[in-house]
Amino acid sequence: MLWKGRRQSDNVQDQRGQSGGGFNLPGGRPGQFRIPIGGRAGGGGISTIVILVVVFFALKACGIDPMQILAGGDGGLLPGGGGQITDNSGAQGTGAPASDEMKQFVSTVLAETEDTWSGIFQANGLTYEDPKLVLFSGQIRSACGFASSAAGPFYCPGDHKVYLDTTFFQQLDRQFGASGDFAQAYVIAHEVGHHVQNLTGILPKFNQMRQQMGEAQANHMSVQVELQADCFAGVWAHFTGQKGILEQGDMEEALNAAQQIGDDTMQKKMQGYVIPESFNHGTSQQRQTWLARGYRSGKLSDCDTFNTPI
Numbered sequence: 524m525l526w527k528g529r530r531q532s533d534n535v536q537d538q539r540g541q542s543g544g545g546f547n548l549p550g551g552r553p554g555q556f557r558i559p560i561g562g563r564a565g566g567g568g569i570s571t572i573v574i575l576v577v578v579f580f581a582l583k584a585c586g587i588d589p590m591q592i593l594a595g596g597d598g599g600l601l602p603g604g605g606g607q608i609t610d611n612s613g614a615q616g617t618g619a620p621a622s623d624e625m626k627q628f629v630s631t632v633l634a635e636t637e638d639t640w641s642g643i644f645q646a647n648g649l650t651y652e653d654p655k656l657v658l659f660s661g662q663i664r665s666a667c668g669f670a671s672s673a674a675g676p677f678y679c680p681g682d683h684k685v686y687l688d689t690t691f692f693q694q695l696d697r698q699f700g701a702s703g704d705f706a707q708a709y710v711i712a713h714e715v716g717h718h719v720q721n722l723t724g725i726l727p728k729f730n731q732m733r734q735q736m737g738e739a740q741a742n743h744m745s746v747q748v749e750l751q752a753d754c755f756a757g758v759w760a761h762f763t764g765q766k767g768i769l770e771q772g773d774m775e776e777a778l779n780a781a782q783q784i785g786d787d788t789m790q791k792k793m794q795g796y797v798i799p800e801s802f803n804h805g806t807s808q809q810r811q812t813w814l815a816r817g818y819r820s821g822k823l824s825d826c827d828t829f830n831t832p833i
């Protein structure tokens with residue numbers, strides 16, 4: 524990805540090197556939306572979430588197609604981040620120096636997601652609210668509870684923040700065989716996809732509904748939520764590609780990452796066998812398919828995992 528020299532987001536809060544708190548709860552908390560490591564489910568119901576999603580997609584139906592506008596090269600519809608409220612009150616930058624390349628990369632990818640999603644929301648008459656992205660090391664306290672880096676990157680709907688320990692990228696490379704900067708960009712874009720789901724009411728509804736669900740049903744809906752976040756990451760990649768900043772092989776890196784972190788592939792690697800009922804992020808093939816689907820069209824309407832067979 525040709526990211527150097529592009530705008531960097533002010534919404535990165537660097538808390539590396541700080542202790543996140545005195546103790547460590549393994550496995551994360553319900554309500555967190557993690558990338559794939561480990562899994563959990565809540566406690567039976569379904570279809571109100573479907574209605575919300577339909578409403579969201581219906582917003583689009585009653586007007587111009589935002590994608591057409593964005594694709595039309597009208598730079599005016601892709602705000603450069605100006606005018607967005609930035610708030611660094613949580614940033615306490617005692618970690619690595621601000622100049623470090625990983626932070627610059629993460630800040631640039633986050634800025635690209637801000638521009639793309641601001642444009643999409645604006646074209647739908649909505650206002651996008653930028654998420655914060657917290658860089659941490661070791662463990663961290665979020666509105667979703669304590670988490671350790673072992674749990675992988677996650678999005679916390681309660682505080683609208685993406686949490687990322689960048690050592691996860693090394694793990695992605697070495698342990699999961701997913702290398703490349705665009706594999707990393709996909710991880711960030713997936714978490715930002717959860718933020719979009721939060722802003723559009725999908726996550727709150729899911730969190731509420733899964734309290735009343737049986738495990739299998741909650742897992743199935745979790746897969747729908749996760750695959751939609753993958754598809755949203757693909758939509759982001761679509762518009763990023765149109766800016767001419769993707770390099771040959773970038774999308775393959777992202778698709779490979781989606782493959783490597785699929786529930787079936789991960790379970791085979793970690794325990795030698797698969798338990799399909801426990802899948803909560805989607806199989807490798809599903810994750811690749813939905814990422815590719817968003818990427819191909821750039822249309823949110825192609826990301827309706829709740830009303831389309833997955």
Ligand SMILES: [Zn+2]
Nearest residue numbers: 556557558749
């Ligand atoms: Zn996720």
